[in-house]
Amino acid sequence: MERLFFDAAALLAILFAGLMVVGRDPVKSVLSLVVSFFALAACYVLLLAPLIAVLQVIVYAGAILVLFLFVLMLLNVGREQPDGARRPIQTVLGSLAVVVFAGLLLGMLRATGTRIPILTEAVGPEGLADPAALARLLFSDYLLHFEAVSVLLLAALVGAFVLARREEAP
């Protein structure tokens, strides 16, 4: 039953990810990716990570992709024109690289997915899905990393402000 739901949500995610890549209109691409990320959030719930699923919806689908939409509206980027600027050799080589890469990656994942080591201190499904346990770990063992990320976010904020600021005439 869970497998059925997981596969359905995963198919939806893959379908809309494909639409995102194929579409020439950037706004439609962003909206397809929103749907894809919602489907991925459903997958995360089935993988016993409800907190990450909520973060996925709020931060990824909510904040990051809305930021993309804002920038698209700001720049007023039109559809990609199928002009002759791109040489066909680029497309051919790019497609070839994608096919080779996908084959290698999927083959490798098929080979590794069957061997899983047994952990001595494995947590049960209830413990894994418990946000309190995750938070306890985050604020004890991973406190330093957490603080480093907060500094990183501040640096990104200042950096984005400096980059996007209009230059003033000296």
Add this chain to the structure above:
Amino acid sequence: MIGSIPLSDVLLVSGALFSIGVAGALLRRNAIQIFLSIELMMNAANLALLGYGAALGTHQGQIIVFFVIAIAAAEAAVGLAIFVALFRHTETIDVNKINLLKW
């Protein structure tokens, strides 16, 4: 196995999403769409991390994904600011037309 979900399913979906992301990053010319493809690749990696974390019965996968999401937010802010600055200078975000450093 996570419930009744085999780990191979999770890895297959993750690999497929990552490959779609690679295709987008290689074949698109619009910088925004390339950036969206990179976000998709990060999500594919997150899915694999959560799958392994759940299959092994450990919280580590969720912790790493938490940090990946935070760093993706920072990356999106800086990347989009670069695009805005770039657009102001060149009036385009077509990566084939931005060739100032190409000899």
